[in-house]
Amino acid sequence: MSASTTLRSGHSELVITPSQLAALPSSTTVPIDVTxxxxxxxxxxxxxxxxxxxxDARRMDLDVVASEHPLGLKHMMPTGEVFAKACEEIGVSPASHVVLYDTHGVFSSPRALFMFKAFGHSKASILNGGLPRWVDEGHPTESGPLKAIEPAKYPAPTLKEDFVRDYEHIVKATTSNDGATVVLDARPNGRFTGKDPEPRPNLSSGHMPSSRSLPFSNLLARQQPSSDGSSYTTLLEPNSLLSEVEKVVGEHGLDGLNSKQVINSCGSGMTAAVIWLALQELGVNSSLYDESWTGYAMRPESKVLKNE
Structure with a gap:
């Protein structure tokens, strides 16, 4: 850790625990399942x-709250109008504190958080450990049909600049060799090296030129057992996050990252947001290559590297 690096003693308001969620006012808090x-x-x-x-949780399907992509990719960032309509339908207003969770623990919730933050929603958090930790710590659940939800008003927001990168930008960033950009790849290392296949049929594994492997699972801790015997993931504490990031970015650590443009990628833009969230916890801003490896590798002109 560099001498100038100062870390929080715990997670920020972006990451909250079940007990913290339980203590929030129900009148302004909206739990949202984004599994x-x-x-x-x-x-x-x-x-x-x-x-x-x-x-009182609501459900938001990230494959539905999305824009169409010319390559047919799923869960791409929605337009402001699509995002606003989805919020209105589940009773979320710009003043709501949304707490996003999934049933893995931490997996897809960071992607939903990234989306809310990219559209400037000020009060948004993920539930660290998701539904399994909520249950494991003895908090109540409900089931069955949803109660009637009163729609809210949500003016269509504008996507913040520099949050999302496209194919043209990533090609320039990975081939310029000027050292100004760091691309971090959240996929498992075997897919990054080309040793293991991609889960999507007929898609080559490998990696973009000059990108670096930072598997999203390295940024998570597996908690076991939970009350029903199944494990779940939580985001590492800041000091552990820093250690994992510094293994990839080198001895200059966060000081080096803060002087560069950082872009996160994965298979389809989902778990890249785990890196984004980890960097946020460390005080580093970064962007997301939305279509990620799937969009990149589907293009025949893309340069795919392998280093088995």
Whole structure:
């Protein structure tokens, strides 16, 4: 750790615990289930939400609250109009404190948090440990049909500049060799090196030129057992996050990152947000290559590197 690095003693308001959520005023707090599963996982998050959820929680499907992409990619960042309409339908206003959670612990909730922050929503957090930790710590759940939700008003916001990067930007960033940009790849290292296949059929594994491997799982701790015997993930504490990041970015650590443009990527723009959140906790701003490796590798002109 560099001498100039100062870390928080715990997580920021971006990351809260079940007890902190339970203490928030119900009149202004909206828990939102944003669980998402990989395409090869045979589970339905919408059905599971009806089976067990945090009381008064709402559901937001990240594949639905999205924009269309010319390559057919899922859960791409929505327009301001699509985002606002989705918020209105579940009773979220710009003044609401949204607490985003998933059933993995920490997996898709950072992506939803990134989306809210990219549209300037000031009060937004993830539940560290998600629904499993909520249950494990003895908090109540509910099931069955949802109660009627009173729609809210949410003016269409404008996406903040520099939050999202496109293909043209990533190609320039990874081929310029000027050292001004750091691209961090959240996929498992085997997919980064090209040793392991991608979960999406007919998609090459490998990595972009000059990108660096920082598997999102390295930024999480696995908690076991929970009350029902299943494990779940939580975000590492800041000092541990710093250690994992410095393994990848080198001896200059955060000081080096703060002088560069940092772009996060993954398979489809989902777990790249775990890196984004970790860097936020460390005081480093970064952006997200939304279509990530899937969009990059689908283009025949893209340069794919392998180093098995």
């Amino acid at each position: 998402w599963f990989m395409p090869n996982v045979a589970r339905n998050p919408n059905e599971e939400f009806l089976g067990k959820r945090i009381p």
